[in-house]
Amino acid sequence: MSRLIDSFHRRIDYLRVSVTDRCDLRCTYCMPKGFKGFEEPEHWLRHDEMARLVGLFVSQGVSKVRLTGGEPLLRRGVTDLARQLTSMSGLHDLSVSSNGTQLAHLAGPLKEAGVHRLNISLDSLDPACFARITGRDCLTDVLQGLKVAREVGFNPIKLNMVVQANVNVSEVVRMVAFAIEHGFVLRLIEPMPIGDTGRATAGVNLTRLGEQLADQYGLVPEILGRGAGPARYWCTADRRMSLGVITPMSQHFCEACNRVRLGVDGTLYLCLGQNDQVPLGKMMREGASDEALLDAIHQGIAAKPERHEFNEKPQQIVRFMSQTGG
Incomplete structure (x- = not known):
């Protein structure tokens, strides 16, 4: 099997796929209030088109896929897409990122479709702050x-909190206690200057805060981590709960980046903090063969930037996070 190796010798084995840029929330750091610049539905990839592109990536060694948005559970037939993807030989891990608003009635169908893991955005346990x-x-x-x-068997469940x-x-301390009580993995995330909303969001140095929390709760470093992500983890002695920090601003992790993103229109984004992209969806709809698409994928991976420049060029990314895929 071929492998996707970029020019900095990083193996790309993780693909995040946005199935919609729509969302039923308007988180302040993600999408501006009153935003109307959504992709036209006729430009959205159909499920069979998404499956075709994902299959090409899997044929090149991608073994982990995450369905994202917007809010992916708003996309009609998302469980059918999940079932198509989990049937692919070579795809070992299918996960979903969600805001959780639709989860009560879709957790069961997602589990039945073969989804392995869930990441749920949860920035506050206080109703007023959440709103x-x-x-x-x-x-x-x-x-x-x-x-x-939890009742249908998802374990672990990761909670993502943008601090x-x-x-x-x-509220971080309250969230840590909540995660310990229920056995969740809690990941604290520094906001990134993506779009005007991201740039207007003031973050906290989570490198220091994570170490302080680990000391406060007697957590120990978790050497192997949790999955394919960039977080650094600590865990309880019984490993029932883990705390992770994702620090793109205070301590970037670009040297270990193993992922690319596919937008809802089939645009391949090579880095959250750069503008490099490949119009795979457009190529496919213009009749490109699998061989031509694979060639474009390999050329794109070869051009993947070494790192983001969020600190040096915070104004560089004008698209919003919901347009890229979480």
Whole structure:
């Protein structure tokens, strides 16, 4: 089997696939209030088109795929797509990132479709703060979704908390206690200057905060980590709960990057913090053969940038996170 190796000798074995750029929340760091610049539905890849492109990546050694958005559980037939992907030989891990609002009625079907893992965005356990960040008063729906997800057998479940200065940083301790109580993996994330919304979001140095929390709760470094992500982890002695920090701003992890992203229109994004991209969807709809698409994929991977420049060029990325895929 061929492998996707970039010019910095990084093996790319992880693909994140946006199935929609729509979302039922308006998180302040992700999408501006009143945003109307969504991709036209006729430009969305159909499920069979997504499966074709994912299959090409899998044929080149990609073994981990995550369905993202926007909010992927809003896309009609997403469980059917998941079933198509989990049937692919060579794909060993299919996961879903979600805001959790639709999870109560879709956790079971996702599990039945073969989804292995869930990442759920949860920035606050305080209803007022949650509504202020997301634009909706629906915390109870998310918590119910988490309950159902545990009941149908998802384990581990990762909670992603974007830590914002003067907004929810005071709730981190409460979130750690919540994760310990329920056996969740909690990942604290520094906001990135992606789009105007990202640049307007003040973060916290999580490199230091993670170490402080680990000391406070008696957590020990988790050498092997949790999955394919960039987080550094600590865990409880019984390994029931893990705490991770994702630090693109205070301590970047680009030298170990193993991923690329596929937008809902089939655009291949090579780095969150750069503008390099390959129009695979456009090529496919213009009749490109699998061989031509594979050639474009390999050329794209060869051109993958060494690292982001969020600190040096914070104004560089004008697209919003929801347009790239989480």
